[in-house]
Amino acid sequence: MEKETITINASIRTCDERSTGAQQLSRKIRTRKQREDARLAVKLSGFHLPANAPGFVITLTRIAPRALDGNDGLEQSLKAVQDGVADALKGIGANGHRIGWKLGQQLGCDYAVIIDIRPETNNGRHFAFKGRTAKEKR
Numbered sequence: 001m002e003k004e005t006i007t008i009n010a011s012i013r014t015c016d017e018r019s020t021g022a023q024q025l026s027r028k029i030r031t032r033k034q035r036e037d038a039r040l041a042v043k044l045s046g047f048h049l050p051a052n053a054p055g056f057v058i059t060l061t062r063i064a065p066r067a068l069d070g071n072d073g074l075e076q077s078l079k080a081v082q083d084g085v086a087d088a089l090k091g092i093g094a095n096g097h098r099i100g101w102k103l104g105q106q107l108g109c110d111y112a113v114i115i116d117i118r119p120e121t122n123n124g125r126h127f128a129f130k131g132r133t134a135k136e137k138r
Helices: 024-045 072-088
Strands: 006-010 055-064 098-107 112-119
Touching: 006 024, 024 072, 024 112, 055 072, 072 098, 072 112
Parallel strands: 055 098
Antiparallel strands: 006 112, 055 112
């Protein structure tokens, strides 16, 4: 039986890439590592998208000693992690799955990212989704 809900605590250090002052090559290397670490964390958890669920909500929570700007800073810092999770779940968007992304942050002593994947439970209301659903595009 496949797991439908999973929470993964990945030891990934994230920061707002625009404000680090680092050279472009170091940013690229750091972003590639964050993306690969997130992909591996989801793959090693053994999670697969169940075919019977119509949609999923994936919550990425950044844990760090200092909070980032809730709008652009948080979104930029978790972009590579979000791409890594999408890479691991190759079937997202296929097979009728609709994915909603939520981003959050908490203060903590060490750097980490909590990846929480659960089936959609809001009775067809897709308020948590970025972009438009297939029904809204018509």
